[in-house]
Amino acid sequence: MCSVMFLTGLLLFVSCAVVDALDNGLALKPTMGWLHWERFMCNVDCDKNPDNCISERLYMQMADVMVKEGWKEAGYEYVCIDDCWPSHQRDAQGRLQADPKRFPGGIKKLADYIHSKGLKLGIYSDIGKYTCAGYPGSLGYYETDALTFADWGVDLLKFDGCNMDRALVGEAYVNMSKALNTTGRSILYSCEWPLYEWPLRQPNYTAIRETCNHWRNFQDVYDSWSSIKSILDWTASHQDIIVPAAGPGGWNDPDMLVIGNFGLSHDQQESQMALWAIMAAPLLMSNDLRDICPRSKDLLQNRRIIDISQDSLGKQGYRTAKMNGYEVWERPLSQNRLAIAVMNRQEIGGPRQFTIRAAPGWKICYPKCSITQILPQYKDMGIQAPDSNIVVTVNPSGTALLTLTPISSSFERMHKRVWQDISIKDKRNTFL
Numbered sequence: 209m210c211s212v213m214f215l216t217g218l219l220l221f222v223s224c225a226v227v228d229a230l231d232n233g234l235a236l237k238p239t240m241g242w243l244h245w246e247r248f249m250c251n252v253d254c255d256k257n258p259d260n261c262i263s264e265r266l267y268m269q270m271a272d273v274m275v276k277e278g279w280k281e282a283g284y285e286y287v288c289i290d291d292c293w294p295s296h297q298r299d300a301q302g303r304l305q306a307d308p309k310r311f312p313g314g315i316k317k318l319a320d321y322i323h324s325k326g327l328k329l330g331i332y333s334d335i336g337k338y339t340c341a342g343y344p345g346s347l348g349y350y351e352t353d354a355l356t357f358a359d360w361g362v363d364l365l366k367f368d369g370c371n372m373d374r375a376l377v378g379e380a381y382v383n384m385s386k387a388l389n390t391t392g393r394s395i396l397y398s399c400e401w402p403l404y405e406w407p408l409r410q411p412n413y414t415a416i417r418e419t420c421n422h423w424r425n426f427q428d429v430y431d432s433w434s435s436i437k438s439i440l441d442w443t444a445s446h447q448d449i450i451v452p453a454a455g456p457g458g459w460n461d462p463d464m465l466v467i468g469n470f471g472l473s474h475d476q477q478e479s480q481m482a483l484w485a486i487m488a489a490p491l492l493m494s495n496d497l498r499d500i501c502p503r504s505k506d507l508l509q510n511r512r513i514i515d516i517s518q519d520s521l522g523k524q525g526y527r528t529a530k531m532n533g534y535e536v537w538e539r540p541l542s543q544n545r546l547a548i549a550v551m552n553r554q555e556i557g558g559p560r561q562f563t564i565r566a567a568p569g570w571k572i573c574y575p576k577c578s579i580t581q582i583l584p585q586y587k588d589m590g591i592q593a594p595d596s597n598i599v600v601t602v603n604p605s606g607t608a609l610l611t612l613t614p615i616s617s618s619f620e621r622m623h624k625r626v627w628q629d630i631s632i633k634d635k636r637n638t639f640l
């Protein structure tokens with residue numbers, strides 16, 4: 209169904225294309241929280257490494273810090289367990305059970321603790337017989353596991369797709385979605401359906417959106433700039449397929465934020481934060497919140513970037529230009545605003561200056577708009593007109609992030625006229 213509320217051609221196009229989301233009332237905005245995998249992986253040796261092993265202590269400590277250090281206030285809500293939490297054996301009733309040594313209180317008690325902090329708990333399982341790391345998967349136990357998670361008070365399930373015939377991946381994800389729904393508990397459903405189906409065929413994003421609250425499309429994120437770039441490149445090259453699927457209730461998931469770890473320079477961390485906000489991606493940090501440098505913390509808690517991520521219009525942004533070693537990405541925001549990210553992909557030399565005048569988003573400044581630069585530093589760029597030259601300085605592998613806010617109602621008329629009936633591809637060309 210198309211809505212007349214949407215003003216631009218793009219939004220009209222997207223709103224027509226977006227199908228019904230999974231009807232569980234969750235993920236109306238991209239999920240925010242913390243997920244253990246990238247930083248802590250499958251470290252189960254609590255004797256040697258008690259502070260960094262997959263144990264109830266880790267999640268309790270993260271929850272404590274999330275409350276004390278402003279993370280919860282900034283919007284980060286879910287504390288999520290990934291692989292390697294269960295015992296290798298199910299219990300006598302066939303239920304999954306947490307490893308008793310590492311989770312002596314069990315998951316229900318951990319969920320109570322997390323809830324007592326005003327946070328939510330996520331857990332992990334797999335569509336197949338085993339998880340990717342070889343722990344028991346849910347195959348043959350979807351109803352049992354969904355009921356167990358509901359009984360424990362779990363709020364999110366990340367359901368992995370290892371160890372399964374690729375032809376059966378879609379059916380498996382649908383079955384678990386139904387099982388979760390049948391429990392009557394609101395459990396946010398995080399899938400990896402398209403990631404596991406792409407090698408076989410193009411996934412059905414209409415069905416995925418009806419089934420999952422977010423879905424991984426591409427490989428696991430690593431703590432490296434090459435990993436971030438590969439995710440962005442994949443996203444841009446598939447944006448015509450995946451962007452229309454995103455919206456309130458269901459989001460493309462480019463994987464965790466690795467900001468605050470070891471592999472990204474500060475400019476690269478800013479690029480990840482800016483682009484994850486533009487992509488309307490879940491903001492699931494995988495880092496050690498107990499020990500994070502103040503600059504990374506400030507970046508992850510930057511309210512202006514989080515506002516872009518959580519914008520109520522709920523449209524995913526997309527790449528509109530790639531030239532001279534730059535990429536320009538745009539995300540339409542509520543109240544006819546626009547976010548623009550200019551990424552300097554040239555990894556040689558120093559800071560470079562980019563003039564935004566020719567950008568399509570600039571047309572929305574007719575007759576005038578106000579511009580705010582958010583990254584690399586906050587700057588009120590004042591009221592601008594279409595013939596203004598807006599110059600941003602961008603470090604190698606860094607990103608300048610801006611928002612454009614129209615300041616006249618005649619904007620709407622112009623915006624509508626210029627943008628209606630222009631496809632994403634045409635808009636892309638207006639840059640070149």
Ligand code: GLA
Nearest residue numbers: 245290291339340341368428
């Ligand atoms: C897969 C997933 C990762 C993580 C690991 C755990 O690789 O894509 O996000 O959950 O499994 O084994």
